[in-house]
Amino acid sequence: xxxxxxxxxxxxxxxxxxxxxxxxxxxxxxxxxxxxxxxxxxxxxxxxxxxxxxxxxxxxxxxxxxxxxxxxxxxxxxxxxxxxxxxxxxxxxxxxxxxxxxxxxxxxxxxxxx
Numbered sequence: 001x002x003x004x005x006x007x008x009x010x011x012x013x014x015x016x017x018x019x020x021x022x023x024x025x026x027x028x029x030x031x032x033x034x035x036x037x038x039x040x041x042x043x044x045x046x047x048x049x050x051x052x053x054x055x056x057x058x059x060x061x062x063x064x065x066x067x068x069x070x071x072x073x074x075x076x077x078x079x080x081x082x083x084x085x086x087x088x089x090x091x092x093x094x095x096x097x098x099x100x101x102x103x104x105x106x107x108x109x110x111x112x113x114x
Contacts, residue, residue: 009062013056016068023053 015023027049034042052058062066 003063004104005063007063007065010062012062014061014067015052015056015058015068016058019068020053020056023049027053029085 027046030042030046031048032046034040034046056069
């Protein structure tokens with residue numbers, strides 16, 4: 001597996017919700033322990049984990065081409081002005097019409113009769 005430095009600098013969502021929760025927990029714990037031990041590297045590690053969890057971006061994941069973010073879950077954040085993990089592909093994957101009513105009842109509640 002190669003590490004791509006150019007991709008590392010490209011900001012896109014690549015940290016999912018579960019990964020974010022883990023980063024918050026481990027980062028907070030690292031900061032707390034570093035305060036008792038007086039360890040600056042541990043403090044910096046904790047801060048880096050908190051920041052990467054908050055921004056949903058990990059430069060190491062980006063460089064390796066990995067992601068833990070689900071494309072559909074991050075599409076709403078991308079519409080709010082942030083970057084998208086799927087770069088607009090989520091909209092293309094959504095079905096445009098219902099298979100049951102050919103799109104005629106999308107916004108209205110309708111029942112199927114047997």
